[in-house]
Amino acid sequence: MEEYSVIGKRIPRVDGRVKVTGEARYAADYSMPGMLWCKMLRSPYPHARIVSIDTSRAEKLPGVKGVLTGKDFNGWTWGWMPKTRDEPPLAVDKVRYLAEAVAAVAAIDEDTAEEATELIKVEYEELPGVFDPEEAMKEGAPRVHDYVKNNLSWDFHMDFGDVDKGFGEADLVREDRFETGRVITGYLEPPAAVALWDSGGITIWAAKQSPYFVYRHLAACFNLPLNKVRIIQPFIGAGFGGTKNDSLAGDFCSVLFSKRTGRPVKFVYNMHEVLMTCRRRHNMIIHNKMGMKKDGIITAMQSKVIADGGAYTAIGPLTMYLTGSISTLPYKLPHFRHDAYRIFTNNPIGAAMRGHGVTHTRFAAEIQMEMMAEELGIDPIEVRLKNAITAPYETINKVTVHTCGLKEGLKTLSENPKWKKRSGGSPPEGPLSHGVGISGTAYLGGARQRGHQSCGAVVRLCEDGTIDYLTGATDCGQGSDTVLVQIVAEELGLGVEDVDIKRVDTAVTPCDAGSYGSRVTVLAGGAARNAARDVKRQLAEVAARNWEVDPGDIIFKDQRVYVKGEPEKAMPFRKLAQVACYAGSGAVIIGRGYSQYGIEELDFDKGIGNAGTSYSFTSQLTEVDVDLETGFVKCTDMVIAHDCGRPLNPINVEAQNQGGAIQGMGQAMYERFAMDLGKTLNANLADYKMPLSTDVPNIELIDIITDDPNGPYGAKEASEGSTVSSPPSVVSAIHDATGIWFKEQPVTPEKIVMALKKKRE
Amino acid sequence: MVTFYRRLPKMGYVKPGSLEEALELLEKNPNGRYRVYAGGTDVIPKLKGRVIQSPEILVDLKGVSDLDHIDFDEQKGLYIGALATVRSVETSPVIKERYPILSQAAGSIASIQVRNRGTITGNICNAVPSADSAPALLCLDARVLLYSKNGGERTVDITDFFKGPGLTVLQPNEILREINISASPENSRSVYIKLSPRSRMDLAVVGVGVLLTKTNGTFRNVRIGLGAVAPTPIRALKAEAMLEGSEVNDDLIINAARTASEESRPIDDHRASAEYRKMMVEVLVKRAIHQCL
Numbered sequence A: 001m002e003e004y005s006v007i008g009k010r011i012p013r014v015d016g017r018v019k020v021t022g023e024a025r026y027a028a029d030y031s032m033p034g035m036l037w038c039k040m041l042r043s044p045y046p047h048a049r050i051v052s053i054d055t056s057r058a059e060k061l062p063g064v065k066g067v068l069t070g071k072d073f074n075g076w077t078w079g080w081m082p083k084t085r086d087e088p089p090l091a092v093d094k095v096r097y098l099a100e101a102v103a104a105v106a107a108i109d110e111d112t113a114e115e116a117t118e119l120i121k122v123e124y125e126e127l128p129g130v131f132d133p134e135e136a137m138k139e140g141a142p143r144v145h146d147y148v149k150n151n152l153s154w155d156f157h158m159d160f161g162d163v164d165k166g167f168g169e170a171d172l173v174r175e176d177r178f179e180t181g182r183v184i185t186g187y188l189e190p191p192a193a194v195a196l197w198d199s200g201g202i203t204i205w206a207a208k209q210s211p212y213f214v215y216r217h218l219a220a221c222f223n224l225p226l227n228k229v230r231i232i233q234p235f236i237g238a239g240f241g242g243t244k245n246d247s248l249a250g251d252f253c254s255v256l257f258s259k260r261t262g263r264p265v266k267f268v269y270n271m272h273e274v275l276m277t278c279r280r281r282h283n284m285i286i287h288n289k290m291g292m293k294k295d296g297i298i299t300a301m302q303s304k305v306i307a308d309g310g311a312y313t314a315i316g317p318l319t320m321y322l323t324g325s326i327s328t329l330p331y332k333l334p335h336f337r338h339d340a341y342r343i344f345t346n347n348p349i350g351a352a353m354r355g356h357g358v359t360h361t362r363f364a365a366e367i368q369m370e371m372m373a374e375e376l377g378i379d380p381i382e383v384r385l386k387n388a389i390t391a392p393y394e395t396i397n398k399v400t401v402h403t404c405g406l407k408e409g410l411k412t413l414s415e416n417p418k419w420k421k422r423s424g425g426s427p428p429e430g431p432l433s434h435g436v437g438i439s440g441t442a443y444l445g446g447a448r449q450r451g452h453q454s455c456g457a458v459v460r461l462c463e464d465g466t467i468d469y470l471t472g473a474t475d476c477g478q479g480s481d482t483v484l485v486q487i488v489a490e491e492l493g494l495g496v497e498d499v500d501i502k503r504v505d506t507a508v509t510p511c512d513a514g515s516y517g518s519r520v521t522v523l524a525g526g527a528a529r530n531a532a533r534d535v536k537r538q539l540a541e542v543a544a545r546n547w548e549v550d551p552g553d554i555i556f557k558d559q560r561v562y563v564k565g566e567p568e569k570a571m572p573f574r575k576l577a578q579v580a581c582y583a584g585s586g587a588v589i590i591g592r593g594y595s596q597y598g599i600e601e602l603d604f605d606k607g608i609g610n611a612g613t614s615y616s617f618t619s620q621l622t623e624v625d626v627d628l629e630t631g632f633v634k635c636t637d638m639v640i641a642h643d644c645g646r647p648l649n650p651i652n653v654e655a656q657n658q659g660g661a662i663q664g665m666g667q668a669m670y671e672r673f674a675m676d677l678g679k680t681l682n683a684n685l686a687d688y689k690m691p692l693s694t695d696v697p698n699i700e701l702i703d704i705i706t707d708d709p710n711g712p713y714g715a716k717e718a719s720e721g722s723t724v725s726s727p728p729s730v731v732s733a734i735h736d737a738t739g740i741w742f743k744e745q746p747v748t749p750e751k752i753v754m755a756l757k758k759k760r761e
Numbered sequence B: 001m002v003t004f005y006r007r008l009p010k011m012g013y014v015k016p017g018s019l020e021e022a023l024e025l026l027e028k029n030p031n032g033r034y035r036v037y038a039g040g041t042d043v044i045p046k047l048k049g050r051v052i053q054s055p056e057i058l059v060d061l062k063g064v065s066d067l068d069h070i071d072f073d074e075q076k077g078l079y080i081g082a083l084a085t086v087r088s089v090e091t092s093p094v095i096k097e098r099y100p101i102l103s104q105a106a107g108s109i110a111s112i113q114v115r116n117r118g119t120i121t122g123n124i125c126n127a128v129p130s131a132d133s134a135p136a137l138l139c140l141d142a143r144v145l146l147y148s149k150n151g152g153e154r155t156v157d158i159t160d161f162f163k164g165p166g167l168t169v170l171q172p173n174e175i176l177r178e179i180n181i182s183a184s185p186e187n188s189r190s191v192y193i194k195l196s197p198r199s200r201m202d203l204a205v206v207g208v209g210v211l212l213t214k215t216n217g218t219f220r221n222v223r224i225g226l227g228a229v230a231p232t233p234i235r236a237l238k239a240e241a242m243l244e245g246s247e248v249n250d251d252l253i254i255n256a257a258r259t260a261s262e263e264s265r266p267i268d269d270h271r272a273s274a275e276y277r278k279m280m281v282e283v284l285v286k287r288a289i290h291q292c293l
């Protein structure tokens, strides 16, 4: 193994200091002279036809500078794929979910803008709504989009091998219904932006985790070339997918208001508005069927997935794709069939979230596999080891795995005293029952969607030997800026303090697909490495000329440059930079690089091929104490053995694994939107229960190092894997403590008490 | 109309320097359109959420001096001033020693930051069924002293104080000046158990307070206070009566717990079902009694 000086070290966040001191500015912190505030008027009905809108009273209110309705966008709509462009910036003829934006006001301050929204008179004709996806699929159900039959937003049918044959070979076949929760993404910084339209086009300071999505949306909506759309990235207070990977009514309206008024326009959604109206995780029903031999070998799996898509398609097709295409990991599946249906309802929109798509079907498969193992008298770790893949491996749908640390992870957990203690199975003392659960899951890293996927990087050498690093990749809190700086520093033999990463600015930084699908370290990291090597190559040539040696013999290390084997031929990096910049007429040294995808075509319709460059594997042990009388669950411990290839920054990997596991635990135990006819009843963070610091268990983390050939320095993903492993592991532990298999998230105290009561009766 | 949490509505703000000044203001209180507040941890979010009607004038009591006292006297008992914070009640040595149930209930509220800001008086005047200090104050037979202009003063038993969700006997011209609690019975033991989905910093799905004395193997001075299971915090009077003067035994405890559960009148809401809440009253009353033995 190569010796690294910066890679793999516990380097603190490069953005840590400015965030802790409050110096870091977020989108809502921006303000400008003459700035207007934009506020939305939102629909009081989940499903209604808009008969008329009268904005005259609002327009007359002193301080109001403009009012917009859906018609002002001339029929423009957006969506993730050309055929799914079904969402207008403001509702036009119909509202499809409660609190959908219907009109917008720009005024000199927030209060005036809000007051004005209340003066807009909208006449609605209320329509019958549909809120349950299974109801919505039925013939005769109200249609959310008039042109869509049976409210079918998207479907996939993947069929590999011969499932009937597989079930025929099984000794045990089970069919179960699982349900995953309605979950918020959970960022604490609400969406916000300040938009300015001038002769240079659009400039917008926006809270986006993937600004290049919005860049394209705004160019399309306002019919501008891309070089007239400039998104300047403030610091981002988390994203987790969905809303901050997309555009919002506020973005489009602020820009249009600025175009009309010539003034900067700002909007900030508040948390209440976020929880009522923004994208959330799809709630999914999974009918899962699995066949197993007596010895625990899985013979076939068939899944029917029904997702509540809410009112618009958004990124839903990709979600549905991932529910199926990744189901063939991490256990061998000789036969697999998958039918996925995304259904329109009059609920808020379902979209991507950490653990995208995979968390739903993996939860169902993990729990079902363990239920079957239990019936067959096979140990939960044993059944996983028997079916786990080993690298290299190609699944039946041609997902190719080059490295896999699942078996090693599971074996490590099986030797853990916490797991061994479990087999003792002492009966509970008093009402508290202890349980230990397990899971073994996979997630993709370096994800791609359709279309543009690559990441680019520019490394600019300053004459004093310091580096400006330009990337289009956004650090929305996951720590990628630190890792990218480490990569550049490593390649050039510098320290992280010598490299300054610039914030994303679409007018300056290279185009990037975005921060989603655990792709930044893998792909933007690859780009960073290539760009740094480009600079190194140019500098090595200068040095080689100087010393009359071969450029290949120039070593960059410890802020110095020297000739291999001739240590007297050496100079500080800084000096070489100066020589290179001032040599002859003076050279401008810029390195460029981009990520090479290097993987084969993906058949999106059939679910064949790689949706990522590499795959991480997570084995998770969870311990809980369940109060059998109150149903209260305290998650006490987790041990997570994660294969991220190689941790480039162990602090980041730990933080991501902890965060992912806690978010997954929240989904398994606490979190759910309580809905009533399209209305979110608990749209505040007192009643929507995310885990708090006091609920966090002790988490022990174990790195399984596999050095993936497709990632920079062997790295794979480390931010979504544990979001996927956590819910089945927690539910497995609750089963161990209660003897009950819970198939619906979240497993609340009330559900536990009621299930125990039913069992007693 | 769908509206969200906003900035505060436009309204007047007055910060009187004395109780008399405040009472003087309230005397002119037209239809309750002046609203007093202390920590504001209930009132401010409600105003921002437009959950309550905006008052004409918000009367900030924090300028009134000598109202944050916690005084104890062997004869007269405990006096908690209207501005005494939840945190100061939680950490007061005399309350910890003499009225542990109140310290415990106070400590179960929100986070330290909110407890440093909010008051026990605000907690009961806000009068939500889940107010954590209420079951404890019910168990302690607390009395509240309500003042109005020109020395107007009345004392109300805590059992009569709550009228419904968000409603109390407080008149628009009155201010709750103090909470008074007699010296609690010798050798009494007490506990407050709060059930919420998360470990801490969460709202009660059910809150149960029990206070009792065990004398020669019999139950004495039994008090059972229940939170979040009726329109107001309540006492489980029938369950108390079953225990009072009876010999301590497990079956009796089980029956009393069941009776308390029957006395509760919870509702179904998105936090929990009525059925679950009733079941939990039984579990927690039983636990609380055992913990007091």
Ligand SMILES: Cc1cc2nc3c(=O)[nH]c(=O)nc-3n(C[C@H](O)[C@H](O)[C@H](O)COP(=O)(O)OP(=O)(O)OC[C@H]3O[C@@H](n4cnc5c(N)ncnc54)[C@H](O)[C@@H]3O)c2cc1C
Residues within 6 Å of the ligand: B035, B036, B037, B038, B039, B040, B041, B042, B043, B044, B045, B061, B082, B086, B108, B109, B110, B111, B114, B117, B118, B119, B120, B121, B122, B123, B124, B125, B126, B130, B131, B132, B133, B170, B174, B175, B176, B177, B201, B202, B203, B204
């Ligand atoms: C994040 C958060 C978490 C919370 N968690 C909990 C919890 O776990 N348990 C719980 O019980 N509560 C909780 N609360 C509610 C709140 O903090 C408490 O009820 C607190 O004790 C209220 O005190 P205050 O001084 O802030 O009240 P204020 O908001 O100032 O006033 C509350 C009400 O009392 C009236 N009032 C106040 N003082 C007087 C007076 N002297 N005379 C007459 N009327 C008066 C006001 O007019 C108002 O109607 C929480 C609140 C927040 C924001």
